[in-house]
Amino acid sequence: MKTYFSGILVLVLMISCEQSQQKKQETPKEDIVEEKAISDYNPEGKLKELGIELSTPSAPVANYVNAVRTGNLIFMAGKGPLQSNGENITGKIGADLSIEEGYYAARVTAINQLSVLKAELGDLSKVKRIVKVLGMVNATPDFTDHPKVINGYSDLMVAVFGEKGKHARAAVGMGSLPSNIAVEIEMIVEVE
Numbered sequence: 001m002k003t004y005f006s007g008i009l010v011l012v013l014m015i016s017c018e019q020s021q022q023k024k025q026e027t028p029k030e031d032i033v034e035e036k037a038i039s040d041y042n043p044e045g046k047l048k049e050l051g052i053e054l055s056t057p058s059a060p061v062a063n064y065v066n067a068v069r070t071g072n073l074i075f076m077a078g079k080g081p082l083q084s085n086g087e088n089i090t091g092k093i094g095a096d097l098s099i100e101e102g103y104y105a106a107r108v109t110a111i112n113q114l115s116v117l118k119a120e121l122g123d124l125s126k127v128k129r130i131v132k133v134l135g136m137v138n139a140t141p142d143f144t145d146h147p148k149v150i151n152g153y154s155d156l157m158v159a160v161f162g163e164k165g166k167h168a169r170a171a172v173g174m175g176s177l178p179s180n181i182a183v184e185i186e187m188i189v190e191v192e
Contacts (some may be wrong), residue, residue: 043124044121046160047114054115057112058082061178066116071132074120074189079112080181081105090180094143097182102137105182106152114160121191130157130167132188138181139173146171153185 012165060077068075081089081104089105091097097105097179118124135150137143150171157165167187177184 081108094140102149103152110156
């Protein structure tokens with residue numbers, strides 16, 4: 001009887017080892033997709049594809065810094081739509097500017113924030129995730145399409161960082177913004 005049970009035990013162990021070996025040899029599809037996504041992750045290459053050149057970040061206009069890193073998070077100060085010609089996009093959405101012009105202002109602001117982020121990190125591939133965006137829109141009291149304006153920012157983050165660019169967000173209206181800029185946007189980023 002002992003011999004019988006010993007034989008069964010050996011057989012069970014052999015089958016178990018064989019199944020374990022098969023599992024090790026099989027690479028789950030999710031792992032293959034994730035490895036491909038990691039190897040394709042090239043935010044700076046995406047910027048080139050989009051024809052976007054980053055600039056030297058503008059200096060803060062008061063007693064603060066453009067970004068503060070604590071642990072693996074970078075808290076980015078609010079930036080506005082400063083264009084390459086040195087002029088801000090100004091005016092109230094809903095009166096002076098259309099939703100499309102506001103969208104463009106938010107996109108310009110995203111490029112400015114990416115310039116700060118690049119200066120801070122040296123390499124945008126160190127970004128693990130865009131965590132949170134707060135978009136403030138200089139709008140008339142009756143304007144209610146704030147998210148459509150801030151989409152200009154969010155859409156560019158996703159275009160540059162892919163899935164890692166998807167973030168939590170608030171898009172709110174303001175009675176005014178500094179220097180009458182159209183938008184001011186701040187961001188929190190997780191980095192390596």
